[in-house]
Amino acid sequence: MASETHKHPNYMAIFYTLIALTVVELGVAQLPHYVEGSTRIMIVALVALALVKAMLVALYFMHLRFERKTFVILVSFPLVLAVILIIALLPDVAGFGH
């Protein structure tokens, strides 16, 4: 019910932000070609930008911002499992290169 009565988020503003962030991403991806040793900065920046974009889609397009907190916690749980998956894979990655 709540999601049907709330005021529309400004969808076009979200859209322009997503497009702008994508353009920034394409620019950041070129960084190592111009600045030596910036690969790590590029990776961190790109992951951060992708996370911000994904959050915007989930919060506004998928209306998560307007759902009950208990529901948001419930559907966010797979993200906790994603972190566990990454931690579980780390020893494998560390062992490979040597």
Place this chain on the structure above:
Amino acid sequence: MEAAIQSPEMVHRHHPLPQAQPFGVTNGKFAMWLFLGSDGMSFMGLIATYVALRLGNLATWPDPTTILNIPLTALNTFILICSSVTMVKAFAAAQEGNVAGLKKWLAFTMLGGTIFLGIQAYEYYHLIHEGLYPWALIGEFLEKNPGASSLFGATFYACTCFHGCHVLSGVIYLGLTLLFVTRGRWSTSSIEIVGLYWHFVDLVWIVIFTIIYLF
């Protein structure tokens, strides 16, 4: 006062009924979110596999930014984000009871998804023509990248094709929804649920585009 008591929201808040919605969402929406949660974990598995195998084979991993057509894929990303906007416009039209607008925006969303699939098919055609097979590297590709690991092709196609199949399913799902709208059998909730699926596919592409194409 009587109107307030009869409002379903009030009844739910003060006297939870067996059919009450403990999380404030309809059963259909709840089910779609649960599906998206498990589907998201499938994607996480594939993406994590890509990252782990790449980090474990840094020396033989070909440079995706030189192999893949980044401008074309950026255009595809743009098209998918646009189709997310047409989807929210369809939902807004549904909320206003504007059936003509709903049909129009659903059709535009389907068009966006179809263009995305067309571009992806074009991309695959060229990559396979150059010798990037899902199970091996041959021909031109191998000449340009001697000693490259065939794991790149395997994980690249696994991630992007799994996503492409989701877009295809989404276009079919949207088509069926459009058919039901044409027959007058739809609700605002059903439009929101198909929208959730579509935005999820967009969200996953944002992650795949960054991890696989830009690094």
